[in-house]
Amino acid sequence: MNNPQQQNTEGAIDVELSEEIAEGVYANLAMIAHSNSEFILDFIRLMPGVPKAKVKARIILTPEHAKRLLEALRENIGRYEEAHGGINDPNDTFRFPGGYGGPVGQA
Helix, strand or coil, X not given: CCXXXXXXXXXXXXXXXXXXXXXXXXXXXXXEEECCCCEEEEEEECCCCCCCCEEEEEEEECHHHHHHHHHHHHHHHHXXXXXXXXXXXXXXXXXXXXXXXXXXXXX
Protein backbone atom coordinates (compact mmCIF):
# COMPACT_ATOMS: atom_id res chain seq x y z
CA MET A 1 0.00 0.00 0.00
CA ASN A 2 1.40 3.40 -1.01
CA ASN A 3 1.51 6.26 1.46
CA PRO A 4 0.35 9.48 -0.34
CA GLN A 5 2.90 11.54 1.57
CA GLN A 6 5.71 9.34 0.26
CA GLN A 7 4.62 9.94 -3.35
CA ASN A 8 6.12 13.46 -3.27
CA THR A 9 9.68 13.83 -4.41
CA GLU A 10 12.13 13.05 -1.64
CA GLY A 11 12.36 15.88 0.89
CA ALA A 12 9.46 17.86 -0.61
CA ILE A 13 6.59 19.02 1.57
CA ASP A 14 3.10 19.50 0.18
CA VAL A 15 2.03 22.89 1.59
CA GLU A 16 -1.51 24.22 1.29
CA LEU A 17 -1.94 28.01 1.24
CA SER A 18 -5.49 29.33 1.60
CA GLU A 19 -6.51 32.51 -0.23
CA GLU A 20 -6.94 34.35 3.07
CA ILE A 21 -3.44 33.49 4.29
CA ALA A 22 -1.93 34.13 0.83
CA GLU A 23 -3.06 37.78 1.03
CA GLY A 24 -0.63 38.30 3.90
CA VAL A 25 -0.77 40.77 6.78
CA TYR A 26 1.24 43.98 6.93
CA ALA A 27 3.42 44.41 10.02
CA ASN A 28 6.13 47.01 10.59
CA LEU A 29 7.39 45.79 13.95
CA ALA A 30 8.30 42.41 15.38
CA MET A 31 8.73 41.66 19.06
CA ILE A 32 10.35 38.47 20.27
CA ALA A 33 10.10 36.74 23.63
CA HIS A 34 11.27 33.29 24.68
CA SER A 35 11.05 30.68 27.39
CA ASN A 36 13.19 27.60 27.85
CA SER A 37 11.05 25.71 25.33
CA GLU A 38 9.75 28.21 22.77
CA PHE A 39 10.23 31.50 20.95
CA ILE A 40 7.22 33.78 20.50
CA LEU A 41 7.24 36.19 17.55
CA ASP A 42 4.59 38.90 17.60
CA PHE A 43 4.15 40.78 14.33
CA ILE A 44 2.68 44.21 15.01
CA ARG A 45 1.21 47.03 12.96
CA LEU A 46 2.17 50.39 14.45
CA MET A 47 0.50 53.34 12.76
CA PRO A 48 1.44 57.01 13.25
CA GLY A 49 -1.03 58.93 15.39
CA VAL A 50 -2.75 55.77 16.64
CA PRO A 51 -2.09 55.24 20.34
CA LYS A 52 -2.53 51.47 20.29
CA ALA A 53 -0.42 49.06 18.26
CA LYS A 54 -2.11 45.81 17.28
CA VAL A 55 -0.54 42.38 17.15
CA LYS A 56 -1.55 41.08 13.72
CA ALA A 57 0.01 37.62 14.03
CA ARG A 58 1.71 35.54 16.71
CA ILE A 59 4.00 32.67 15.74
CA ILE A 60 5.31 30.21 18.34
CA LEU A 61 8.43 28.24 17.43
CA THR A 62 10.65 25.66 19.06
CA PRO A 63 14.23 26.87 19.65
CA GLU A 64 15.40 24.63 16.77
CA HIS A 65 12.87 26.13 14.37
CA ALA A 66 13.75 29.65 15.52
CA LYS A 67 17.39 28.95 14.64
CA ARG A 68 16.35 27.59 11.23
CA LEU A 69 14.31 30.76 10.67
CA LEU A 70 17.33 32.91 11.56
CA GLU A 71 19.51 31.05 9.06
CA ALA A 72 16.82 31.23 6.36
CA LEU A 73 16.50 35.00 6.89
CA ARG A 74 20.28 35.44 6.66
CA GLU A 75 20.38 33.46 3.43
CA ASN A 76 17.45 35.33 1.89
CA ILE A 77 18.72 38.76 2.94
CA GLY A 78 22.06 37.88 1.33
CA ARG A 79 20.31 36.93 -1.93
CA TYR A 80 18.19 40.10 -1.81
CA GLU A 81 21.25 42.31 -1.29
CA GLU A 82 23.12 40.58 -4.12
CA ALA A 83 20.23 41.31 -6.47
CA HIS A 84 19.12 44.74 -5.23
CA GLY A 85 21.98 46.24 -3.22
CA GLY A 86 22.51 46.64 0.48
CA ILE A 87 19.71 47.20 2.95
CA ASN A 88 20.25 50.19 5.23
CA ASP A 89 20.91 49.32 8.86
CA PRO A 90 18.38 50.86 11.22
CA ASN A 91 20.20 53.70 12.96
CA ASP A 92 17.50 55.00 15.27
CA THR A 93 16.37 53.67 18.61
CA PHE A 94 12.74 52.65 18.51
CA ARG A 95 10.58 53.92 21.36
CA PHE A 96 7.33 52.16 22.12
CA PRO A 97 4.25 54.30 22.60
CA GLY A 98 3.32 54.90 26.25
CA GLY A 99 1.50 52.03 27.88
CA TYR A 100 2.51 49.35 25.40
CA GLY A 101 3.07 46.23 27.47
CA GLY A 102 4.26 43.70 24.91
CA PRO A 103 6.87 41.00 25.46
CA VAL A 104 10.49 41.90 26.03
CA GLY A 105 12.77 42.06 23.00
CA GLN A 106 12.47 43.43 19.51
CA ALA A 107 13.72 42.78 16.01
